[in-house]
Amino acid sequence: MTTPPAPDKDKEFIDLITTHQGIIHKVCSVYCSNESDREDLFQDILLQVWKSFPSFKGDSKVSTWLYRVALNTAISLYRQQSRKGGRQALSANELQLADKPHDTEFEERLKFLYSAIDELNKVEKAIVMLYLEDYDYKQISEIVGITETNVGVKLHRIKDKLRKMAKTQQA
Protein backbone atom coordinates (compact mmCIF):
# COMPACT_ATOMS: atom_id res chain seq x y z
CA MET A 1 0.00 0.00 0.00
CA THR A 2 1.29 3.51 -0.82
CA THR A 3 1.60 5.92 2.06
CA PRO A 4 0.47 9.48 1.30
CA PRO A 5 2.96 12.30 2.00
CA ALA A 6 3.42 13.54 5.56
CA PRO A 7 1.66 16.85 6.38
CA ASP A 8 4.96 18.80 6.26
CA LYS A 9 5.40 17.60 2.68
CA ASP A 10 2.09 19.14 1.65
CA LYS A 11 3.56 22.51 0.73
CA GLU A 12 6.38 20.87 -1.20
CA PHE A 13 3.80 18.86 -3.15
CA ILE A 14 1.65 21.92 -3.88
CA ASP A 15 4.73 23.85 -5.05
CA LEU A 16 5.69 20.98 -7.32
CA ILE A 17 2.24 20.82 -8.90
CA THR A 18 2.07 24.61 -9.26
CA THR A 19 5.44 24.74 -10.99
CA HIS A 20 4.99 21.71 -13.24
CA GLN A 21 1.22 21.73 -13.87
CA GLY A 22 1.93 22.36 -17.57
CA ILE A 23 3.26 18.81 -17.94
CA ILE A 24 0.02 17.32 -16.63
CA HIS A 25 -2.11 19.61 -18.83
CA LYS A 26 -0.11 18.57 -21.90
CA VAL A 27 -0.48 14.86 -21.15
CA CYS A 28 -4.22 15.36 -20.66
CA SER A 29 -4.57 17.22 -23.96
CA VAL A 30 -2.79 14.42 -25.84
CA TYR A 31 -4.77 11.54 -24.31
CA CYS A 32 -8.25 13.04 -23.88
CA SER A 33 -10.69 14.24 -26.45
CA ASN A 34 -12.95 16.49 -24.38
CA GLU A 35 -12.82 18.86 -21.42
CA SER A 36 -14.61 16.54 -19.03
CA ASP A 37 -12.21 13.65 -19.74
CA ARG A 38 -9.25 16.00 -19.44
CA GLU A 39 -10.44 17.09 -15.99
CA ASP A 40 -10.93 13.46 -14.92
CA LEU A 41 -7.50 12.49 -16.13
CA PHE A 42 -5.98 15.56 -14.47
CA GLN A 43 -7.46 14.44 -11.14
CA ASP A 44 -6.30 10.84 -11.68
CA ILE A 45 -2.77 12.00 -12.44
CA LEU A 46 -2.77 14.29 -9.39
CA LEU A 47 -3.81 11.36 -7.22
CA GLN A 48 -1.06 9.12 -8.62
CA VAL A 49 1.54 11.89 -8.23
CA TRP A 50 0.36 12.39 -4.63
CA LYS A 51 0.72 8.65 -3.93
CA SER A 52 4.12 8.41 -5.61
CA PHE A 53 5.49 11.61 -4.11
CA PRO A 54 6.89 10.04 -0.88
CA SER A 55 8.89 7.52 -2.92
CA PHE A 56 10.42 10.19 -5.16
CA LYS A 57 14.03 10.43 -4.00
CA GLY A 58 15.24 12.99 -6.53
CA ASP A 59 17.28 10.42 -8.53
CA SER A 60 15.91 11.90 -11.73
CA LYS A 61 14.74 15.40 -12.66
CA VAL A 62 11.33 16.35 -11.27
CA SER A 63 9.95 16.89 -14.78
CA THR A 64 11.21 13.45 -15.90
CA TRP A 65 9.62 11.77 -12.89
CA LEU A 66 6.38 13.72 -13.34
CA TYR A 67 6.20 12.78 -17.04
CA ARG A 68 6.73 9.11 -16.09
CA VAL A 69 3.90 9.13 -13.54
CA ALA A 70 1.55 11.20 -15.72
CA LEU A 71 2.14 9.15 -18.87
CA ASN A 72 1.84 5.82 -17.03
CA THR A 73 -1.47 6.98 -15.55
CA ALA A 74 -2.72 8.20 -18.93
CA ILE A 75 -1.60 5.00 -20.69
CA SER A 76 -3.23 2.68 -18.13
CA LEU A 77 -6.44 4.73 -18.13
CA TYR A 78 -6.41 4.85 -21.93
CA ARG A 79 -6.06 1.07 -21.99
CA GLN A 80 -8.97 0.59 -19.57
CA GLN A 81 -11.18 2.98 -21.51
CA SER A 82 -10.20 1.41 -24.83
CA ARG A 83 -11.35 -2.01 -23.61
CA LYS A 84 -14.68 -0.52 -22.70
CA GLY A 85 -14.68 1.37 -25.99
CA GLY A 86 -15.57 4.56 -24.11
CA ARG A 87 -12.69 6.85 -24.86
CA GLN A 88 -12.68 8.49 -28.24
CA ALA A 89 -9.64 9.66 -30.11
CA LEU A 90 -8.65 13.30 -29.85
CA SER A 91 -10.47 15.39 -32.39
CA ALA A 92 -8.79 18.40 -33.91
CA ASN A 93 -12.15 20.17 -34.05
CA GLU A 94 -12.31 20.13 -30.28
CA LEU A 95 -9.05 21.98 -29.85
CA GLN A 96 -9.45 25.30 -28.13
CA LEU A 97 -7.88 27.91 -30.31
CA ALA A 98 -10.04 30.81 -29.22
CA ASP A 99 -7.44 32.27 -26.88
CA LYS A 100 -4.81 32.41 -29.61
CA PRO A 101 -4.82 35.45 -31.93
CA HIS A 102 -6.16 34.27 -35.28
CA ASP A 103 -3.32 32.61 -37.15
CA THR A 104 -4.56 30.26 -39.87
CA GLU A 105 -1.20 28.66 -40.55
CA PHE A 106 -0.60 28.01 -36.87
CA GLU A 107 -4.11 26.52 -36.47
CA GLU A 108 -3.65 24.32 -39.54
CA ARG A 109 -0.34 22.99 -38.27
CA LEU A 110 -1.78 22.39 -34.83
CA LYS A 111 -4.83 20.59 -36.19
CA PHE A 112 -2.58 18.46 -38.35
CA LEU A 113 -0.34 17.66 -35.37
CA TYR A 114 -3.21 16.62 -33.13
CA SER A 115 -4.92 14.59 -35.85
CA ALA A 116 -1.58 12.83 -36.43
CA ILE A 117 -1.25 12.14 -32.69
CA ASP A 118 -4.78 10.68 -32.77
CA GLU A 119 -3.60 8.06 -35.24
CA LEU A 120 -0.86 6.82 -32.91
CA ASN A 121 -1.13 4.14 -30.26
CA LYS A 122 -0.77 4.97 -26.55
CA VAL A 123 3.01 4.38 -26.35
CA GLU A 124 3.68 6.24 -29.59
CA LYS A 125 1.65 9.17 -28.23
CA ALA A 126 3.96 9.31 -25.21
CA ILE A 127 7.09 9.08 -27.37
CA VAL A 128 6.03 11.75 -29.82
CA MET A 129 4.98 14.07 -27.03
CA LEU A 130 8.36 13.78 -25.29
CA TYR A 131 10.13 14.21 -28.62
CA LEU A 132 8.19 17.40 -29.29
CA GLU A 133 9.21 18.55 -25.81
CA ASP A 134 12.87 18.22 -26.92
CA TYR A 135 13.69 15.18 -24.77
CA ASP A 136 16.54 13.07 -26.18
CA TYR A 137 16.30 9.32 -26.87
CA LYS A 138 17.93 8.41 -23.54
CA GLN A 139 15.45 10.49 -21.53
CA ILE A 140 12.49 9.19 -23.54
CA SER A 141 13.64 5.60 -22.97
CA GLU A 142 13.88 6.25 -19.20
CA ILE A 143 10.39 7.76 -19.02
CA VAL A 144 8.56 5.31 -21.27
CA GLY A 145 10.52 2.27 -20.09
CA ILE A 146 11.82 0.98 -23.45
CA THR A 147 15.32 0.84 -24.89
CA GLU A 148 16.91 3.75 -26.73
CA THR A 149 17.04 1.66 -29.90
CA ASN A 150 13.35 0.98 -29.60
CA VAL A 151 12.69 4.71 -29.17
CA GLY A 152 14.66 5.35 -32.37
CA VAL A 153 12.75 2.68 -34.31
CA LYS A 154 9.37 3.90 -33.06
CA LEU A 155 10.19 7.54 -33.84
CA HIS A 156 11.26 6.54 -37.34
CA ARG A 157 7.87 4.82 -37.84
CA ILE A 158 6.04 7.82 -36.39
CA LYS A 159 7.84 10.17 -38.81
CA ASP A 160 6.91 7.85 -41.69
CA LYS A 161 3.26 7.85 -40.62
CA LEU A 162 3.35 11.61 -40.43
CA ARG A 163 4.80 11.97 -43.94
CA LYS A 164 2.10 9.67 -45.30
CA MET A 165 -0.57 11.66 -43.52
CA ALA A 166 0.81 14.92 -44.88
CA LYS A 167 0.85 13.47 -48.41
CA THR A 168 -2.76 12.28 -48.06
CA GLN A 169 -3.79 15.68 -46.78
CA GLN A 170 -2.05 17.46 -49.68
CA ALA A 171 -3.64 15.09 -52.18
Next chain:
Amino acid sequence: MMELDDLKNTWQQFSKTQLEQHRLDAEQIKQSLENRTFSAIGKIRRALSIDMALLAFFTLLALLYALFYNRQLLRLLLLAFGFIWAFTLFVNVGIHLLLNRVVNARADLRSSLLVLVSRLGIGLKTAYALSVIMPVVGVFFGYVWTSSHSLTWKIALLLLAIGLGMGIIFYPIMRWYTQKMLGNHYAELKQCLQELEEEEATG
Protein backbone atom coordinates in the same frame (compact mmCIF):
# COMPACT_ATOMS: atom_id res chain seq x y z
CA MET B 1 5.61 18.82 -46.42
CA MET B 2 5.25 18.93 -42.63
CA GLU B 3 7.94 16.99 -40.76
CA LEU B 4 7.79 16.13 -37.06
CA ASP B 5 10.74 18.41 -36.33
CA ASP B 6 8.98 21.33 -38.05
CA LEU B 7 6.01 20.79 -35.74
CA LYS B 8 8.10 21.12 -32.57
CA ASN B 9 7.82 24.89 -32.64
CA THR B 10 4.02 24.75 -33.14
CA TRP B 11 3.68 22.30 -30.25
CA GLN B 12 5.83 24.36 -27.89
CA GLN B 13 4.06 27.59 -28.83
CA PHE B 14 0.65 25.99 -28.17
CA SER B 15 1.82 24.46 -24.87
CA LYS B 16 3.03 27.87 -23.73
CA THR B 17 -0.29 29.51 -24.66
CA GLN B 18 -2.26 26.82 -22.83
CA LEU B 19 -0.11 27.12 -19.73
CA GLU B 20 -0.54 30.90 -19.71
CA GLN B 21 -4.30 30.42 -20.04
CA HIS B 22 -4.36 28.04 -17.05
CA ARG B 23 -2.26 30.49 -15.05
CA LEU B 24 -4.60 33.33 -16.03
CA ASP B 25 -7.63 31.33 -14.87
CA ALA B 26 -5.93 30.63 -11.56
CA GLU B 27 -5.05 34.33 -11.23
CA GLN B 28 -8.65 35.35 -11.92
CA ILE B 29 -9.97 32.91 -9.32
CA LYS B 30 -7.40 34.18 -6.81
CA GLN B 31 -8.38 37.78 -7.56
CA SER B 32 -12.05 37.00 -7.05
CA LEU B 33 -11.30 35.26 -3.73
CA GLU B 34 -9.20 38.26 -2.69
CA ASN B 35 -12.11 40.60 -3.48
CA ARG B 36 -14.56 38.42 -1.53
CA THR B 37 -12.17 38.33 1.44
CA PHE B 38 -11.73 42.11 1.47
CA SER B 39 -15.47 42.62 1.13
CA ALA B 40 -16.09 40.37 4.17
CA ILE B 41 -13.36 42.25 6.06
CA GLY B 42 -15.07 45.56 5.24
CA LYS B 43 -18.37 44.19 6.56
CA ILE B 44 -16.70 42.99 9.78
CA ARG B 45 -15.21 46.47 10.31
CA ARG B 46 -18.68 48.00 9.80
CA ALA B 47 -20.21 45.47 12.23
CA LEU B 48 -17.61 46.37 14.87
CA SER B 49 -18.43 50.09 14.46
CA ILE B 50 -22.18 49.37 14.82
CA ASP B 51 -21.40 47.26 17.90
CA MET B 52 -19.48 50.15 19.48
CA ALA B 53 -22.26 52.62 18.63
CA LEU B 54 -24.91 50.32 20.20
CA LEU B 55 -22.77 49.89 23.30
CA ALA B 56 -22.30 53.67 23.59
CA PHE B 57 -26.06 54.17 23.25
CA PHE B 58 -26.93 51.64 25.98
CA THR B 59 -24.16 52.94 28.25
CA LEU B 60 -25.51 56.47 27.96
CA LEU B 61 -29.08 55.28 28.51
CA ALA B 62 -28.16 53.28 31.62
CA LEU B 63 -26.01 56.03 33.11
CA LEU B 64 -28.64 58.71 32.51
CA TYR B 65 -31.27 56.49 34.17
CA ALA B 66 -29.01 55.95 37.17
CA LEU B 67 -28.09 59.62 37.33
CA PHE B 68 -31.69 60.87 37.38
CA TYR B 69 -33.66 58.03 39.01
CA ASN B 70 -31.37 55.69 40.95
CA ARG B 71 -28.09 57.20 42.11
CA GLN B 72 -27.27 54.15 44.21
CA LEU B 73 -26.96 52.13 41.03
CA LEU B 74 -24.57 54.60 39.41
CA ARG B 75 -21.41 53.22 41.01
CA LEU B 76 -22.26 49.68 40.02
CA LEU B 77 -23.19 50.64 36.47
CA LEU B 78 -20.00 52.66 36.05
CA LEU B 79 -17.99 49.65 37.16
CA ALA B 80 -19.93 47.19 34.98
CA PHE B 81 -19.80 49.37 31.85
CA GLY B 82 -16.14 50.17 32.57
CA PHE B 83 -15.38 46.44 32.36
CA ILE B 84 -17.56 45.98 29.29
CA TRP B 85 -15.89 48.92 27.51
CA ALA B 86 -12.40 47.76 28.41
CA PHE B 87 -13.18 44.23 27.18
CA THR B 88 -14.92 45.42 23.99
CA LEU B 89 -12.12 47.84 23.12
CA PHE B 90 -9.52 45.15 23.72
CA VAL B 91 -11.39 42.66 21.48
CA ASN B 92 -12.14 45.23 18.75
CA VAL B 93 -8.57 46.50 18.59
CA GLY B 94 -7.40 42.87 18.37
CA ILE B 95 -9.81 42.13 15.52
CA HIS B 96 -8.83 45.32 13.66
CA LEU B 97 -5.15 44.37 13.95
CA LEU B 98 -5.91 40.91 12.54
CA LEU B 99 -7.93 42.44 9.70
CA ASN B 100 -5.11 44.87 8.91
CA ARG B 101 -2.71 41.98 8.81
CA VAL B 102 -4.80 40.27 6.13
CA VAL B 103 -5.16 43.46 4.09
CA ASN B 104 -1.42 44.17 4.26
CA ALA B 105 -0.39 40.62 3.42
CA ARG B 106 -1.89 40.23 -0.06
CA ALA B 107 1.15 38.29 -1.23
CA ASP B 108 0.42 35.54 1.28
CA LEU B 109 -3.31 35.92 1.75
CA ARG B 110 -3.83 32.28 2.71
CA SER B 111 -1.55 32.34 5.78
CA SER B 112 -2.94 35.58 7.21
CA LEU B 113 -6.50 34.49 6.44
CA LEU B 114 -5.83 31.18 8.20
CA VAL B 115 -4.76 33.06 11.35
CA LEU B 116 -7.79 35.40 11.12
CA VAL B 117 -10.30 32.55 10.63
CA SER B 118 -8.77 30.50 13.42
CA ARG B 119 -8.75 33.41 15.92
CA LEU B 120 -12.23 34.62 14.94
CA GLY B 121 -13.51 31.06 15.42
CA ILE B 122 -11.98 30.93 18.91
CA GLY B 123 -13.31 34.45 19.59
CA LEU B 124 -16.87 33.50 18.61
CA LYS B 125 -16.82 30.38 20.80
CA THR B 126 -15.44 32.48 23.68
CA ALA B 127 -18.21 35.05 23.17
CA TYR B 128 -20.86 32.29 23.37
CA ALA B 129 -19.29 30.89 26.56
CA LEU B 130 -19.02 34.38 28.07
CA SER B 131 -22.69 35.05 27.35
CA VAL B 132 -23.48 32.32 29.91
CA ILE B 133 -20.65 32.99 32.35
CA MET B 134 -20.87 36.79 32.52
CA PRO B 135 -24.46 37.01 33.90
CA VAL B 136 -23.46 34.61 36.70
CA VAL B 137 -20.36 36.68 37.49
CA GLY B 138 -22.33 39.94 37.15
CA VAL B 139 -25.14 38.87 39.49
CA PHE B 140 -22.71 37.44 42.03
CA PHE B 141 -20.37 40.42 42.21
CA GLY B 142 -23.25 42.87 41.87
CA TYR B 143 -24.72 41.45 45.04
CA VAL B 144 -21.39 41.46 46.88
CA TRP B 145 -20.71 45.03 45.78
CA THR B 146 -24.11 46.53 46.67
CA SER B 147 -25.71 44.40 49.40
CA SER B 148 -25.27 45.16 53.08
CA HIS B 149 -26.04 41.51 53.98
CA SER B 150 -23.24 39.04 54.28
CA LEU B 151 -22.98 36.28 51.68
CA THR B 152 -24.19 32.88 52.89
CA TRP B 153 -24.13 29.54 51.05
CA LYS B 154 -27.88 29.72 50.57
CA ILE B 155 -27.68 33.18 49.00
CA ALA B 156 -24.67 32.17 46.91
CA LEU B 157 -26.60 29.22 45.47
CA LEU B 158 -29.60 31.45 44.82
CA LEU B 159 -27.40 34.00 43.04
CA LEU B 160 -25.84 31.21 41.00
CA ALA B 161 -29.29 29.97 39.96
CA ILE B 162 -30.42 33.51 39.03
CA GLY B 163 -27.18 34.11 37.11
CA LEU B 164 -27.48 30.82 35.24
CA GLY B 165 -31.14 31.53 34.47
CA MET B 166 -30.18 34.91 33.03
CA GLY B 167 -27.33 33.27 31.12
CA ILE B 168 -29.67 30.71 29.57
CA ILE B 169 -32.02 33.51 28.48
CA PHE B 170 -29.13 35.72 27.35
CA TYR B 171 -27.28 32.98 25.40
CA PRO B 172 -29.65 32.71 22.38
CA ILE B 173 -29.91 36.50 22.20
CA MET B 174 -26.13 36.84 22.25
CA ARG B 175 -25.77 34.05 19.70
CA TRP B 176 -28.28 35.70 17.38
CA TYR B 177 -26.59 39.08 17.78
CA THR B 178 -23.06 37.70 17.21
CA GLN B 179 -24.24 35.68 14.24
CA LYS B 180 -25.90 38.75 12.74
CA MET B 181 -22.87 40.95 13.37
CA LEU B 182 -19.95 38.61 12.63
CA GLY B 183 -21.12 35.04 12.02
CA ASN B 184 -22.07 35.38 8.35
CA HIS B 185 -18.90 37.28 7.48
CA TYR B 186 -16.86 34.73 9.41
CA ALA B 187 -18.52 31.94 7.39
CA GLU B 188 -17.68 33.83 4.17
CA LEU B 189 -14.03 34.18 5.22
CA LYS B 190 -13.91 30.48 6.08
CA GLN B 191 -15.34 29.65 2.65
CA CYS B 192 -12.77 31.93 0.96
CA LEU B 193 -9.96 30.23 2.86
CA GLN B 194 -11.20 26.79 1.85
CA GLU B 195 -11.47 27.80 -1.82
CA LEU B 196 -8.06 29.48 -1.69
CA GLU B 197 -6.52 26.28 -0.30
CA GLU B 198 -8.25 24.18 -2.98
CA GLU B 199 -7.11 26.60 -5.68
CA GLU B 200 -3.51 26.53 -4.49
CA ALA B 201 -3.61 22.74 -4.20
CA THR B 202 -4.78 22.23 -7.77
CA GLY B 203 -2.51 24.99 -9.07
